[in-house]
Amino acid sequence: MADSAQAQKLVYLVTGGCGFLGEHVVRMLLQQEPQLRELRIFDLHLGPWLEELKTGPVQVTAIQGDVTQAHEVAAAVAGAHVVIHTAGLVDVFGKTSPETIHEVNVQGTRNVIEACVQTGTRFLVYTSSMEVVGPNIKGQPFYRGNENTPYEAVHRHPYPCSKALAEQLVLEANGRKVLGGLPLVTCALRPTGIYGEGHQIMRDFYHQGLRLGGRLFRAIPASVEHGRVYVGNVAWMHVLVARELEHRAALMGGQVYFCYDNSPYKSYEDFNMEFLGPCGLRLVGTRPLLPYWLLLFLAALNVLLQWLLRPLLLYAPLLNPYTLAMANTTFTVSTDKARRHFGYEPLFSWEESRTRTIRWVQAVEGSAQ
Ligand SMILES: NC(=O)c1ccc[n+]([C@@H]2O[C@H](COP(=O)([O-])OP(=O)(O)OC[C@H]3O[C@@H](n4cnc5c(N)ncnc54)[C@H](O)[C@@H]3O)[C@@H](O)[C@H]2O)c1
Numbered sequence: 001m002a003d004s005a006q007a008q009k010l011v012y013l014v015t016g017g018c019g020f021l022g023e024h025v026v027r028m029l030l031q032q033e034p035q036l037r038e039l040r041i042f043d044l045h046l047g048p049w050l051e052e053l054k055t056g057p058v059q060v061t062a063i064q065g066d067v068t069q070a071h072e073v074a075a076a077v078a079g080a081h082v083v084i085h086t087a088g089l090v091d092v093f094g095k096t097s098p099e100t101i102h103e104v105n106v107q108g109t110r111n112v113i114e115a116c117v118q119t120g121t122r123f124l125v126y127t128s129s130m131e132v133v134g135p136n137i138k139g140q141p142f143y144r145g146n147e148n149t150p151y152e153a154v155h156r157h158p159y160p161c162s163k164a165l166a167e168q169l170v171l172e173a174n175g176r177k178v179l180g181g182l183p184l185v186t187c188a189l190r191p192t193g194i195y196g197e198g199h200q201i202m203r204d205f206y207h208q209g210l211r212l213g214g215r216l217f218r219a220i221p222a223s224v225e226h227g228r229v230y231v232g233n234v235a236w237m238h239v240l241v242a243r244e245l246e247h248r249a250a251l252m253g254g255q256v257y258f259c260y261d262n263s264p265y266k267s268y269e270d271f272n273m274e275f276l277g278p279c280g281l282r283l284v285g286t287r288p289l290l291p292y293w294l295l296l297f298l299a300a301l302n303v304l305l306q307w308l309l310r311p312l313l314l315y316a317p318l319l320n321p322y323t324l325a326m327a328n329t330t331f332t333v334s335t336d337k338a339r340r341h342f343g344y345e346p347l348f349s350w351e352e353s354r355t356r357t358i359r360w361v362q363a364v365e366g367s368a369q
């Protein structure tokens with residue numbers, strides 16, 4: 001008893017802890033981090049599920065706050081040993097202005113770094129994105145690449161631009177002296193497209209399929225591979241990095257790691273069918289049903305409609321030129337850097353990840369009826 005009380009000494013802060021990934025990180029920390037004494041969860045919107053966590057042995061502190069407000073961030077960071085910064089605005093559909101995306105993703109990250117420096121927190125793990133690398137605006141394939149694969153990372157869309165800038169800030173902050181004189185140790189994790197329980201876009205595709213009489217129509221050639229990784233494994237990588245940063249600071253500080261697991265390489269649509277198929281949906285066509293030029297035209301039309309309708313309503317469909325380019329460009333990773341640097345092995349096999357995700361979609365279906 002005395003031993004476990006002594007071992008429980010660490011204070012962690014998870015920003016964005018009520019988001020899709022953030023909730024998995026929070027739950028994973030509570031299950032897998034025995035050294036945890038207090039877990040602070042900082043988010044603009046706090047979820048009601050946090051209440052159930054407050055009865056466990058770890059002190060769970062929910063903080064409603066905004067990463068763009070430096071003083072709120074500094075108050076939340078003060079006294080934390082580790083910060084896992086997952087908060088961000090994930091918008092590739094034109095729902096939010098580019099300025100707001102920049103403010104949350106870039107200025108928010110700057111505030112987190114400055115808070116660490118001012119309050120003496122030494123370990124910062126940043127959730128970056130594969131989009132920091134690509135796909136680029138030229139649509140060049142990135143086929144089973146790793147962290148050292150040369151690739152022309154050129155972006156125009158506000159989301160990848162903001163993630164790239166924020167990642168750069170985090171990596172440059174590695175080694176800065178924090179209050180007390182010790183160096184800050186940072187690193188960035190780059191998930192590919194995350195899937196699993198709570199994935200809003202999967203839910204959207206599922207509902208779209210139901211509306212279309214149980215069918216989805218193939219729009220992307222099956223040969224275009226899109227990297228995907230299970231949310232539980234992404235969360236597990238965050239927990240491991242947070243734990244190991246202190247012991248392997250020289251090796252891991254300032255590094256980037258793709259998030260990967262054993263999920264199969266498939267097209268975006270074929271991959272989704274791994275879950276939606278067992279839930280009763282069918283992907284129609286072995287080839288795209290519409291020619292690419294027509295899809296591009298529809299995507300451009302959606303942009304025009306979004307602009308025209310803006311004064312009346314928010315029209316933000318899944319298809320726009322950017323999402324089409326994303327889905328239509330091969331981008332897959334194949335790396336073992338995380339295993340070599342901090343002993344990462346996926347916690348969930350592909351079969352388990354798939355089963356869990358199917359069960360979740362079925363529960364979504366149940367709750368929709
Ligand atoms: N979903 C993916 O496929 C994916 C892939 C790669 C990287 N990422 C990155 O992972 C992180 C989490 O993404 P997600 O998919 O869980 O998104 P999400 O939208 O589900 O979660 C983001 C969380 O951040 C919070 N947040 C937003 N603005 C905030 C602010 N101003 N202050 C405080 N909290 C704020 C939101 O309330 C939300 O709970 C993001 O940084 C994203 O860029 C996501």
Ligand SMILES: C[C@@H](CO)CCC[C@@H](C)[C@H]1CC[C@H]2[C@@H]3[C@H](O)C=C4C[C@@H](O)CC[C@]4(C)[C@H]3CC[C@]12C
Nearest residue numbers: 090092129131192193219268318319323324326327
């Ligand atoms: C053309 C449509 C026909 O069915 C398919 C459109 C699919 C798109 C909506 C998604 C294709 C690729 C996705 C992105 C990718 O998985 C990686 C991402 C990185 C992450 O940081 C945020 C989410 C996302 C941008 C993800 C968003 C949805 C897609 C563009």
